[in-house]
Amino acid sequence: MECAISQFLVIQWKRSLPSLCPIDHFSAYVADELFIEQDAERKIGWLLKLIFAGTASAVAYQFFPYLGDNLMQQSVSLLHVKDPLFKRMGASRLARFAIDDERRMKIVELGGAQELLNMLGAAKDDRTRKEALKALAVLSHSDEAVKALHHAGAVSIIRCTPDSLEDAEVEKYKSSMLKRFQDLRYDVSS
Template sequence: MRGLVAARFSSYLCRRKPANVRSRQCSSSSYERDFQFLIYTCFSGFPDERAMEEEAERKIGWLFKLIFAGTATVVGYSIFPYLGDNLIQQSVSLLGVKDPLFKRMGASRLTRFATDDERRMKIVEMGGAQKLVEMLGAAKDDPTRKEALNAIVAIARSDEAAGALHSAGAISVIIDTPTSEDAEIEKYKAKLLKRFRDVKEI
């Protein structure tokens, strides 16, 4: 009788063991998940806090960028007039160099500077108009003539500057410029002659 009871009890324990193992496994797995979440929140912070920190950092970054841009703009407006005058003077000086490459560089820079009447007259006052006419008259190649004519076209958009170019002898120099196969050179010449006629009529 005792043997029968012992056998049944042993059989009962054997049947219960897998359930206990599964329960322990589930319990262990649950503990592991809780522990991992705790570690994650300790080092990473809660999702809402992390998002708030990122948003704050982004706004602070934009604030610094705006401050820097504003400061750079103010400084630029304060310094550029003096810097621009120096660059114009340097460009005019390049027109007097013997090397045609430097002459072309100077003329090209003056073309870019001559964006309004004030700057065009600044170029005239610094002797740029006279030197461009001399550069055109002394040019031995089409690239140099082209840059000189292009710069003269840019400066001549101002009536007063066009008058200064006329006084510097631009018309006679343009007429004496050899005919070129470069269509742009011929276009510049025709445009300038028309411009000087219009200014003269005014």
Template sequence: MRTLAARLTTYYCRRNPVRNAQPRNFSTFNGRDELSLEQDAERKIGWLLKLIFAGTATCIAYNIMPYMGDNLLQQSVSLLTVKDPLFKRMGASRLAQFAIDDERRMKIVEMGGAQELVNMLVDAKDDRTRKEALKALSALSPSDQAIGALHQAGAISVIRSTPDSLESAEIEKYKSGLLKRFQDLRYDIPSTNVSRSSDS
């Protein structure tokens, strides 16, 4: 990487007419100044290459996250039980990325992730934590079995009682989407209404 940065620096210095003109116009500009400028440019280009590498690595990690193993999945569920909201958000974010089909969603449910996400939403003290919990719950909701598990975990009342946020429109979006999903599957109909309709 350092060699590539040096080559890019040399090319940049040759192509830059302002720096090439400096020795002719200013007597104080000597070889030492030119070397210093080249080293400075080399450092900047080196950092640019590092940022590109880091961005590429992050993108790759994001794309392979849905294929992570059971151990990493269990670790993600375990993060939801930690008191620190940062770790809770990390765990919820991983689960949201993993939940790309019904099989994976049910695996999260079987490992206790549905209940822990509901608990996380109950305990959340800030909008960022609420948003990550709701996002993960939304990722589970396309599965009928998973939404049934969320219903058993008491998700409906918890979601309804989650305060709206003027700063995060996503919270309201996730809330309304989840409640609509429960309504479509008739999970939010009180049992008294159901018994009355059956009697009639």
């Protein structure tokens, strides 16, 4: 605001001076007017950008909490597809979503744990087994999810999963899952 006032005072001062050449006075006046106009346009542009950013933030704040549940449901739906690539994508997404106990239980409630076990039991290749075991291992960080997995028959499915000669992570996930069941005193011997 001070900048605009000082510019206005300079323009008024220049206008009050006697002009030696009317052309110089006119060009200075036009240049000053253009400067003021450009400055006003820039300030209004920033104001409009701030209004847009504020509106977009408010809409995103209201909308994005619902987006997480939809993505979890879509990821569980990907486990129903016959193509192993889509199954791996769904399992990978579920592993990324399961960051706290609430989300892990939400995945179990949506049927994701059962579908991961079905995926593991029917897997024909190591990459699919690995993604299913990885997602199940992430889910097993919650005691309630481990309980649900145990009731779904996870121990026998994990035990029946063939070892991988190419990927050591499959064996690592299998042993960590079985250890987790032992730690929580679920029957692993059967």
